[in-house]
Amino acid sequence: MFGIGSDIGIDLGTASVLVFVKGKGIVLQEPSVVAIDNNTNRILAVGEEARRMLGRTPGNIVAIRPLRDGVISNYEMTERMIKYFINKTVGKKLFFKPRIIVCVPSGVTEVEKRAVIDATNEAGARTTHIIEEPIAAAIGAGLDISQPNGHMVVDIGGGTCDIAVISLGGIVVSTSIKVAGDKFDEAIIRYMRKKHNIMIGERTAEDLKINIGTASPRKDEISMEVRGRNLISGLPVNIQVSSKEMQDALEEAVMAIAEAVHSVLERTPPELAADIADQGIIMTGGGALLWGLDKLISNRTGIPVYIAEDTVSCVAKGTGKALDSLHILEQGSQNTRSKYL
Structure with missing residues (x-):
């Protein structure tokens, strides 16, 4: 148990879940898979143990991914999975419920955001805040997004590829495609x-x-x-x-990502486009590790492309750094439990 200061950042990915605890760093990284017994509706395994069961289970046991294309496809299983990871991270007997920040793709709807917030609150959060993945990825990659400079981030996860141009702490132009x-x-x-x-x-x-x-x-x-x-x-x-x-x-999938990057650049204001041409494009997420993808995007756009250090953990690290600004989020945020009361 980590006690009263157990604020948590969760990178709730289609392929894997990373949990960041304030003061501890990333304490958990496991696949987003749940194995359940259909006869009893009991969870048999979560995470890595459940992933090993994919494609190998008898009829009454089903190993499922409760998130598809970056959003919740099975609400009940997602809630139970989040609860399992919170309990594993901070212990079951918490005197103080943790405040939690969860990452979502930049293209999710208000309904999809609400589903994430409700599932996290039901799983044991005191309040839940939402941060968009490109913002978290940029912070985790060490970019100073508070300045009036343009940064382009391409975050390729399991379910979605989020491409965003960020300046002054916000997203100026973005797109999210379900190719990852x-x-x-x-x-x-x-x-x-x-x-x-x-x-x-x-x-x-x-x-x-x-x-x-x-x-x-x-x-x-x-x-x-x-x-x-x-x-x-x-x-x-x-x-x-x-x-x-x-x-x-x-070929078809990687060209779709390269085309999406090109399309975002076409919609970028000229001053920010000039910044990006100078500084290059930053790639984050597990998909960025596909051999030669950085070279393909660079050839397509004519702009240097860099893969962030520790690319798989960038979003979780960015979420963790955002925990330091929770007081600002709580003053102005609409993405807490109170919004839906």
Whole structure:
């Protein structure tokens, strides 16, 4: 138990949840997966333990991702998952409920924001505040967003890619597209089915993406052995897959991200566009680690692209730094429990 000062920042991602506790840093990073027994409606596992069950469960046990494309798709499971992570982080017997900041994609509606706030409040928060992911990512990447300078952040998570131009602490131009890590996995699964007539699972697709996934041509080809089920014979087979094949599989998805970045730049005021051309574009989120994606965006826009240090944790760190400004949020925020009373 951390006691009275247990303010918490949560990066509630489609693929993973990161929890930042004030004074402690990031204390938890686990996949956003819940395993439940359909017969009893009892939660059997949450996080990494539940992820290991994906695609491997008997009929009565279901491993689900309660968040899809950056928003809640299963309210009850999301609430129970948040409650589990809060309890794991600060202990069950809290004398003081924590104040919590939760990250959401920049394109979510008021209804979707309310669902996140209500689920977090029900899970045990005293008050819940919302911060948009590009703002948190920029703060976590070490940018000084309070100045009248333009910064462009491309945050690629599991469900959404958020692209925003930030100046004076606010978002000037932004877009949020539902093309990110999960869509990369789906594209790889489709490619393997179409090209090789084999069916692979989500975890295998993710391994391919991490190990040999590529957005730009590599000098040296690399390959990886993959096991899947042959769709014609129905039997397990092993095949070698090359990074060139992964580039073909991911081409449509990565070009959609590059086009979205270009579209935001087209709508950016000229003074801010000049700042971005000087300082470059910052990429954050797990999807930014896809090999060659920074080079692809740089070639498409003609602007240098940099991957933030510790890119996976940027949003959670930014949320944690925002905890220091909670008093400002509480004075002027409309995103607390009182808004809906």
